[in-house]
Amino acid sequence: MADDNTSGRVPTVIADDVHIVYRVNGAGGGKGSATAALSRILRRGKGESRGVRKVHAVRGVSFTAYRGEAIGLIGTNGSGKSTLLRAIAGLLPTEHGKVYTDGQPSLLGVNAALMSDLTGERNVVLGGLAMGMSREEIRERYQGIVDFSGINEKGDFITLPMRTYSSGMAARLRFSIAAAKNHDVLMIDEALATGDRKFQIRSEKRIRELRKEAGTVFLVSHSNKSIRDTCDRVLWLEKGELLMDGPTDEVLKAYERETGK
Numbered sequence: 001m002a003d004d005n006t007s008g009r010v011p012t013v014i015a016d017d018v019h020i021v022y023r024v025n026g027a028g029g030g031k032g033s034a035t036a037a038l039s040r041i042l043r044r045g046k047g048e049s050r051g052v053r054k055v056h057a058v059r060g061v062s063f064t065a066y067r068g069e070a071i072g073l074i075g076t077n078g079s080g081k082s083t084l085l086r087a088i089a090g091l092l093p094t095e096h097g098k099v100y101t102d103g104q105p106s107l108l109g110v111n112a113a114l115m116s117d118l119t120g121e122r123n124v125v126l127g128g129l130a131m132g133m134s135r136e137e138i139r140e141r142y143q144g145i146v147d148f149s150g151i152n153e154k155g156d157f158i159t160l161p162m163r164t165y166s167s168g169m170a171a172r173l174r175f176s177i178a179a180a181k182n183h184d185v186l187m188i189d190e191a192l193a194t195g196d197r198k199f200q201i202r203s204e205k206r207i208r209e210l211r212k213e214a215g216t217v218f219l220v221s222h223s224n225k226s227i228r229d230t231c232d233r234v235l236w237l238e239k240g241e242l243l244m245d246g247p248t249d250e251v252l253k254a255y256e257r258e259t260g261k
């Protein structure tokens with residue numbers, strides 16, 4: 001378990017036995033076949049409504065995050081990492097259990113509701129406003145955001161619509177907008193994996209700064225190196241359950257033993 005010496009530390013996120021269930025409509029599949037009909041009848045018998053399938057993505061996860069921590073979320077594909085982050089951000093309801101947060105958590109890329117038909121320039125303003133920055137603050141930080149993103153390194157791209165950006169460029173701009181503000185709780189889902197190495201180094205440095213500025217950072221990544229370079233604590237999820245919670249080295253070593261990477 002993570003460090004038990006909690007005296008003087010300020011909790012920012014408390015997850016208490018969190019369960020998240022997705023409901024998928026029209027997931028009957030193979031409408032005409034006898035087995036599909038049979039499974040529909042059996043499901044109805046268990047009280048599930050017709051054509052609705054449940055996916056229990058997070059199962060009884062509990063942890064407390066403290067101010068100043070950078071916490072990595074690891075686990076194989078479909079283990080529930082993004083789902084857990086979306087629940088912490090308040091974007092998904094819990095089926096059971098509760099999430100308590102101090103301040104408004106920002107999930108990178110969602111809170112900054114970027115529009116693909118608008119230029120990068122307009123999106124910086126829009127994303128800033130969506131995160132609660134004033135027009136004055138945005139004006140002050142505009143150039144810093146554009147420079148950090150590196151969008152204009154190869155020409156004047158910031159005045160082009162975002163739909164013309166590569167996925168890496170769009171991810172860089174989203175990260176830059178989100179990172180321009182000091183967040184109480186900042187959650188980053190795979191952002192570092194999309195940029196090139198130069199951008200990754202820049203964003204890792206910024207994550208460390210955000211931590212020092214007293215926020216809590218959550219980072220979902222499949223790059224063990226990014227997690228090692230930025231996080232001091234790691235939560236390992238598997239099949240929706242919290243398998244391990246502890247210091248980065250300890251958890252990553254166990255994860256690497258298990259996954260062979």
Ligand SMILES: Nc1ncnc2c1ncn2[C@@H]1O[C@H](COP(=O)(O)OP(=O)(O)OP(=O)(O)O)[C@@H](O)[C@H]1O
Binds near residue numbers: 075078080084
């Ligand atoms: N919108 C959705 N509707 C139904 N099921 C979903 C939805 N989003 C995710 N799931 C399911 O929830 C489970 C957890 O998915 P989630 O995206 O949280 O995993 P993850 O650990 O972030 O995966 P990855 O590493 O591949 O990004 C999976 O079984 C997935 O199929």
